[in-house]
Amino acid sequence: xxxxxxxxxxxxxxxxxxxxxxxxxxxxxxxxxxxxxxxxxxxxxxxxxxxxxxxxxxxxxxxxxxxxxxxxxxxxxxxxxxxxxxxxxxxxxxxxxxxxxxxxxxxxxxxxxxxxxxxxxxxxxxxxxxxxxxxxxxxxxxxxxxxxxxxxxxxxxxxxxxxxxxxxxxxxxxxxxxxxxxxxxxxxxxxxxxxxxxxxxxxxxxxxxxxxxxxxxxxxxxxxxxxxxxxxxxxxxxxxxxxxxxxxxxxxxxxxxxxxxxxxxxxxxxxxxxxxxxxxxxxxxxxxxxxxxxxxxxxxxxxxxxxxxxxxxxxxxxxxxxxxxxxxxxxxxxxxxxxxxxxxxxxxxxxxx
Numbered sequence: 381x382x383x384x385x386x387x388x389x390x391x392x393x394x395x396x397x398x399x400x401x402x403x404x405x406x407x408x409x410x411x412x413x414x415x416x417x418x419x420x421x422x423x424x425x426x427x428x429x430x431x432x433x434x435x436x437x438x439x440x441x442x443x444x445x446x447x448x449x450x451x452x453x454x455x456x457x458x459x460x461x462x463x464x465x466x467x468x469x470x471x472x473x474x475x476x477x478x479x480x481x482x483x484x485x486x487x488x489x490x491x492x493x494x495x496x497x498x499x500x501x502x503x504x505x506x507x508x509x510x511x512x513x514x515x516x517x518x519x520x521x522x523x524x525x526x527x528x529x530x531x532x533x534x535x536x537x538x539x540x541x542x543x544x545x546x547x548x549x550x551x552x553x554x555x556x557x558x559x560x561x562x563x564x565x566x567x568x569x570x571x572x573x574x575x576x577x578x579x580x581x582x583x584x585x586x587x588x589x590x591x592x593x594x595x596x597x598x599x600x601x602x603x604x605x606x607x608x609x610x611x612x613x614x615x616x617x618x619x620x621x622x623x624x625x626x627x628x629x630x631x632x633x634x635x636x637x638x639x640x641x642x643x644x645x646x647x648x649x650x651x652x653x654x655x656x657x658x659x660x661x662x663x664x665x666x667x668x669x670x671x672x673x674x675x676x677x678x679x680x681x682x683x684x685x686x687x688x689x690x691x692x693x694x695x696x697x698x699x700x701x702x703x704x705x706x707x708x709x710x711x712x713x714x715x716x717x718x719x720x721x722x723x724x725x726x727x728x729x730x731x732x733x
Contacts, residue, residue, distance in 0.1 A: 384429040385521040385575040386582055393592055401493035403430040406594040415597035416692040419564055423527035424593035425585045432496035433520045433572065434489040434503070438511040441485050446635040448506060449479065450620060451628050456481040461547045461561060463628050465620050466502060471642030472616035473623070475499050476608070478561050480549035488549060488557070490570070492610045520557075521578030525585060526568035526593075526601075533588045534569065543569055556581075563598065565605035565733065600689050603698060606657055606731040612669055613655060613686040613700055621646045622702065623655045624730065655686070656708040657730045660697035660716065664723035666690040667699040667716050676713040678722035685716070691732060697725075698732050 381404045384390070390397060395406035406427060408415060418424045436445065446453040451464035461480035465473055475495040480488040491499050500515050507513060525534070534543055543560060544550040550558045557572040571581055586592060599609070608614045608623055620629050621643055631644060660667060667688035672681050688699030699716075707714075710729045715722040 382430070384427050385578050386427050386429060389579060389582060390427070390592075395592070395594060400595055401430055403493060405430060406592070408594040408596045409592050412594070412596040412600060413692045415591060415593040416600050418591035419527045419566055419593060419597065419601055420693060421528065423525070423529040423533055423590045424597070425582065425590040426524040426526070426593050426595070426598055427582075428522040428524045428570065429520070429575075429578065430493040431522055432489075432491040432493060432499065432515070432517040433522075434491065434500070435486070435514040435516055436489065436503070436511060437486040439485060440508060441487060441511050443635055444506075444508055444511055445479070445487060446633060447637050448503070450630065450637060450639075451479070452630040452633040453479065453481075453487075454634065458483055459544060459548050459550065461549055461559065463561075465614075465625070465628065466499060467620070467637070467639030467643075468616055469639060469642075470616070471619040471621075471639035471646070473610070473614040473618065473620060474502060474616060476610055476614055476625075478559070480559060482549060482551065490559070494611055519574065520572045521575045523571045523578065523581060523585070524563065524568065524598075525571065525590065526562055526564045526566050527590075528567060529589070530566075530568040533585070533590065537584055537588055563607055564601040565607070565731070566601075599687075600692055603687050603689055603700070604691050604693055604731065604733040606700065608655070608700070609687060618653070618655070618702060619643055619646060619651070622651045622653050651705065653683075653702040654705055654708040655700055656703045656727050657732060658685075658699050658701060658714060658716070658725045659694075659728045659732065661713075661724045661726050664697055664716070665718050667697045667718065667725075671699075672717040673701045673703070673725075674715045674717060674722060675707075676715060676724075678715040678717070682707050682714070693733050703727070 449464040477491045559570040685699040712727040
């Protein structure tokens, strides 16, 4: 198991540590609900040192990336970023990631921890002459600082270093990287620095009032906003159009990308499934990943939950599931099979919150 450069600090704070994507990471400290509400109401800080960081550069790198990623790289200016996806030839999602343009021929990519090796191999197989690929994942520690007080706290800590604009990136003179993206639906930023220095940032943020938060709260926060989780809501069997991510797929851009033909066919003929949001409508145990989703009668299986949890903000069970288009319409009554019983639910409009 890999360990974060903040591992000893997590132990000192009494974190519950569990395996995640090959890492031993904090799942919670004081409790998922308390950490969730800290992010919604004030400020939380997450260790994201397990995430992967790539640097790609060289002549023609913009066009090269545009032929691999779904979003339009040519829309970016220096200091800007975008959410995008890597697809296989069948249009299925290998990974979703954030791409930042630091300069005309220099891009910084933040990828999912469980996909670092696969993404690296995929990109290297498609390298062109003159393009340099660097996997810098082992060099960086990372923090996600999320909550309404994120800007206020940062300005107190570092008044001389402005936060970048939404979806922006800034590399300071010291080498630290600030990104403004987030995965909770709240204002915030990501901070990447060397393994030796990331602990100091963590200490400063806690001293300023940020609450340490684990991956459990990160999951409930993103689910309330219907942000998909790679490996659960996103996989190589479903396309981004089926996942409801068409906004991040630019089918008319200059360079054709891997999987585009399949998506063009779905655009013309429609998708066979849609990632729908469901909410429990009565008292029930929390829905979880893998639970069967059935029709209103409870007799016919329609799918399996790709994500599921109790929503701390709403106080009800919520989840996501791939359904046939006719079953994915908001208001459609369903049932969820939990421990040999079925409980009522319905399809609702995204996001939950």
